[in-house]
Amino acid sequence: MYWCETDTPVGRLLLAGDAAALRLVHFQSGPHPVRPPPQWREDGVPFARTLAQLGEYFGGARRSFRLRLAPQGTTFQLAVWQALRSIPFGQTVSYAELARRLGNARGARAVGLANGANPLPIIVPCHRVIGADGSLTGFGGGLYIKRALLSLEGAACVADLFSAHQCSPSAPADAAGRDSRVSGT
Numbered sequence: 001m002y003w004c005e006t007d008t009p010v011g012r013l014l015l016a017g018d019a020a021a022l023r024l025v026h027f028q029s030g031p032h033p034v035r036p037p038p039q040w041r042e043d044g045v046p047f048a049r050t051l052a053q054l055g056e057y058f059g060g061a062r063r064s065f066r067l068r069l070a071p072q073g074t075t076f077q078l079a080v081w082q083a084l085r086s087i088p089f090g091q092t093v094s095y096a097e098l099a100r101r102l103g104n105a106r107g108a109r110a111v112g113l114a115n116g117a118n119p120l121p122i123i124v125p126c127h128r129v130i131g132a133d134g135s136l137t138g139f140g141g142g143l144y145i146k147r148a149l150l151s152l153e154g155a156a157c158v159a160d161l162f163s164a165h166q167c168s169p170s171a172p173a174d175a176a177g178r179d180s181r182v183s184g185t
C-alpha cells in the first residue's frame with residue numbers, strides 16, 4: 001500500500017492505495033489523523049492523477065472524479081457509495097431520499113451509517129447528503145468542512161444543527177424560508 005499527504009483548502013488529506021486504485025482519503029486535520037502503518041510506503045507518484053484532479057476540483061475546474069477506486073465495505077455500503085457518486089455536483093439529497101433511491105424507503109439510518117463509513121470522502125461525495133430538514137448532519141471531516149465543500153460546489157444553502165438557517169442571496173426560499181433548491185425529503 002502506498003500513501004501520501006497533500007494540503008488542500010479543507011486541510012491536510014492522507015491518500016492511500018495500491019498501484020491499481022485509490023482506497024482511502026482521510027482528513028488529517030481532524031481529531032483522528034491516520035498514522036500509516038510501517039508496511040505502507042510513502043510515495044506520491046501513484047497518486048499523481050488523484051492529486052491533479054483534487055487540485056482541479058478545489059480550483060473550480062472539476063465537477064466529478066475519474067479515478068480507479070477500490071473501497072472496501074459490505075455489499076450495502078458499496079451500494080450506498082455507488083449511489084453517492086450519482087448525486088450531481090452542487091446538489092444535495094437527504095438520507096431518506098438516498099434510501100428511497102436504493103429501494104429501502106425506511107433505511108435512512110442505515111444509509112447514514114454507510115455514508116459515515118465512506119473511505120473516500122470528497123471523491124465519493126458523501127458531503128452532498130444532508131438531513132431531511134436541510135440541516136448539515138455528521139461528516140467525518142467536521143461540519144465546517146462539509147459546509148466548505150458544499151459552498152465550493154455552489155450547493156443550495158443548508159443549515160446545520162448548531163446555527164440559524166442562513167441562505168445565500170442567490171438561493172430562493174420557499175414559504176417556510178427554506179432554500180427551495182435543496183432536494184430530498
